[in-house]
Amino acid sequence: MDFLNYDFMQRALLAAVLVGITAPAVGIYLVQRRQALMGDGIGHVAMTGVGLGFLLSWSPVWMATLVSVLGAVLMELIRWYGRTRGDIALAMLFYGGMAGGVMFINLAPTGSNANLTSYLFGSLSTVSESDVTAIVLLAAFVVLVTLGLRRQLFAVSQDEEFARVTGLPVRALNLLTAITAAVTVTVAMRVVGLLLVSALMVVPVAAAQQLSRSFAATFAIAVGIGVTVTIGGTVTSYYQDVPPGATIVLLTIGAFIALTALAAPLARRRARAMATGEPAGDPAECAIPASRESDGKVGV
Amino acid sequence: MTEPVISLRGVRAELGSRPVLRGIDLTVNRGEVVALLGANGSGKSTAVRSVIGQVPVSAGEIELFGTPRARFRDWARVGYVPQRTTAAGGVPATVTEIVSSGRLSRTRFGVFRKADRAAVRHALELVGMADRAKDSVDALSGGQHQRVLIARALASDPELLIMDEPMAGVDLASQEVLARTLREQVAAGATVLLVLHELGPLEPLIDRAVVLRDGCVLHDGPPPKAVGQHALPGHDHVHPHAAHDAEPIRTGLLS
Numbered sequence: 001m002d003f004l005n006y007d008f009m010q011r012a013l014l015a016a017v018l019v020g021i022t023a024p025a026v027g028i029y030l031v032q033r034r035q036a037l038m039g040d041g042i043g044h045v046a047m048t049g050v051g052l053g054f055l056l057s058w059s060p061v062w063m064a065t066l067v068s069v070l071g072a073v074l075m076e077l078i079r080w081y082g083r084t085r086g087d088i089a090l091a092m093l094f095y096g097g098m099a100g101g102v103m104f105i106n107l108a109p110t111g112s113n114a115n116l117t118s119y120l121f122g123s124l125s126t127v128s129e130s131d132v133t134a135i136v137l138l139a140a141f142v143v144l145v146t147l148g149l150r151r152q153l154f155a156v157s158q159d160e161e162f163a164r165v166t167g168l169p170v171r172a173l174n175l176l177t178a179i180t181a182a183v184t185v186t187v188a189m190r191v192v193g194l195l196l197v198s199a200l201m202v203v204p205v206a207a208a209q210q211l212s213r214s215f216a217a218t219f220a221i222a223v224g225i226g227v228t229v230t231i232g233g234t235v236t237s238y239y240q241d242v243p244p245g246a247t248i249v250l251l252t253i254g255a256f257i258a259l260t261a262l263a264a265p266l267a268r269r270r271a272r273a274m275a276t277g278e279p280a281g282d283p284a285e286c287a288i289p290a291s292r293e294s295d296g297k298v299g300v
Numbered sequence: 301m302t303e304p305v306i307s308l309r310g311v312r313a314e315l316g317s318r319p320v321l322r323g324i325d326l327t328v329n330r331g332e333v334v335a336l337l338g339a340n341g342s343g344k345s346t347a348v349r350s351v352i353g354q355v356p357v358s359a360g361e362i363e364l365f366g367t368p369r370a371r372f373r374d375w376a377r378v379g380y381v382p383q384r385t386t387a388a389g390g391v392p393a394t395v396t397e398i399v400s401s402g403r404l405s406r407t408r409f410g411v412f413r414k415a416d417r418a419a420v421r422h423a424l425e426l427v428g429m430a431d432r433a434k435d436s437v438d439a440l441s442g443g444q445h446q447r448v449l450i451a452r453a454l455a456s457d458p459e460l461l462i463m464d465e466p467m468a469g470v471d472l473a474s475q476e477v478l479a480r481t482l483r484e485q486v487a488a489g490a491t492v493l494l495v496l497h498e499l500g501p502l503e504p505l506i507d508r509a510v511v512l513r514d515g516c517v518l519h520d521g522p523p524p525k526a527v528g529q530h531a532l533p534g535h536d537h538v539h540p541h542a543a544h545d546a547e548p549i550r551t552g553l554l555s
């Protein structure tokens with residue numbers, strides 16, 4: 001555990017764990033409303049923020065937060081009003097955001113594409129004190145929203161129309177989800193990078209689903225997977241000279257494959273347990289219709 | 301005791317640029333069970349969704365419990381069962397988790413107390429799904445899923461139930477459970493607006509039927525008795541020129 005003696009590793013691990021918590025915590029709502037790729041879109045838009053940060057000599061993290069929140073709000077508005085041309089509008093927003101990032105960073109006196117690369121793929125070892133402060137504050141916001149409003153966000157993501165009839169402020173909650181997703185993207189930007197952010201939002205949730213039957217369990221398992229792979233990836237990248245962002249994402253996909261392989265026999269066992277353990281439940285085998293059996297010895 | 305719970309006057313609605321409701325009057329009084337009937341596409345769902353504010357209305361007035369709908373906030377008094385869609389959420393959820401959403405309107409900031417959890421359990425008992433409380437909704441049959449959606453509507457102890465085709469695609473056993481649940485609710489004083497394709501096992505419960513055709517009210521009165529050939533005498537005079545569907549009422553009630 002000698003890596004804990006280094007300040008940069010302490011910062012890297014803290015940032016990584018916070019990403020491991022927040023990304024799946026937001027991602028589960030995106031997956032539930034079938035907007036799994038929204039994080040990817042926000043990641044593209046955030047590039048303009050990074051570029052603007054360099055150009056104006058502001059903190060790229062805060063600037064990316066600002067721009068991606070604006071982008072996420074715009075995406076929600078397009079979803080409301082866009083209707084048929086909505087996907088075209090979204091495409092323009094995504095690629096405009098990416099092109100804007102490349103343009104601004106090249107116009108900036110101190111910026112270069114090398115700087116941009118560290119935001120695109122993450123650069124854990126260069127996370128600074130002020131980055132950590134920003135990440136902690138933003139992560140606290142994300143946890144507060146995703147846990148504190150879990151029942152409301154669940155209801156809205158599950159059935160928007162019904163949620164409205166329960167009197168929930170559906171539009172405000174949708175906006176809040178989008179904003180929280182945007183904040184998460186910038187939290188994760190330094191760790192896994194803008195291009196890989198979405199993987200940490202979506203894949204742990206997909207992996208957790210292989211084991212769970214409830215939303216609450218999916219949430220807990222997904223966060224557990226998120227924390228495990230971010231720590232695992234960070235430590236691996238310390239001992240082996242591999243990029244942490246890519247390592248984390250590959251570990252996540254590995255977890256998904258492992259849990260999928262595990263899930264099939266588990267489901268079979270569960271089905272067997274239900275068939276034998278619960279007489280009230282439906283029998284696992286079809287019984288012969290009673291009308292054909294006169295003595296009544298039907299089924300098992 | 302003829303306090304209107306739902307009141308629509310001259311309601312028009314367009315979806316896209318197509319008129320779907322063309323001036324509908326509909327009143328449901330306290331304690332009444334009203335069936336909304338009509339062929340597919342006649343505007344039943346749109347009418348119901350206009351009541352709960354899901355469809356923008358271009359003309360007319362809608363009141364809920366005597367309050368103009370735009371100012372109505374007391375949503376815990378309304379239980380809504382949407383026309384069932386096959387699309388489920390992208391993440392597994394248990395029966396209890398789904399039904400709990402229906403209780404949110406009775407909580408403050410979504411914090412569940414003991415009474416709220418008890419209400420959710422009770423709603424599940426009403427529809428005979430208490431033993432499946434911890435199961436994933438993906439593991440349920442169509443009829444069981446529908447019972448869960450009704451439990452969700454009942455979880456807030458509503459005074460008014462609005463159900464869009466609760467019997468569609470529901471197996472016989474579940475139909476009987478639903479009929480019994482509804483009977484109990486009505487006995488306890490609930491007001492009900494039901495969209496139905498056919499009266500079926502709910503027939504004895506229904507006080508009044510409103511039949512829609514092409515976005516207009518064709519009949520408002522006692523439920524058509526024997527669902528026979530001349531179920532609704534006199535309807536020809538109401539709408540003599542709507543020729544595009546030769547026997548819309550019969551298709552609505554029989555198919």
Ligand SMILES: Nc1ncnc2c1ncn2[C@@H]1O[C@H](COP(=O)(O)OP(=O)(O)O)[C@@H](O)[C@H]1O
Binds near residue numbers: 315320340344346
């Ligand atoms: N979102 C929509 N956009 C355009 N037309 C719609 C929409 N929803 C329903 N319609 C049309 O409105 C008419 C009435 O629909 P609906 O109220 O669902 O009928 P019902 O419930 O009686 O079957 C139908 O012709 C349908 O095609």
Ligand SMILES: [Mg+2]
Binds near residue numbers: 344345346383464
């Ligand atoms: Mg309908």
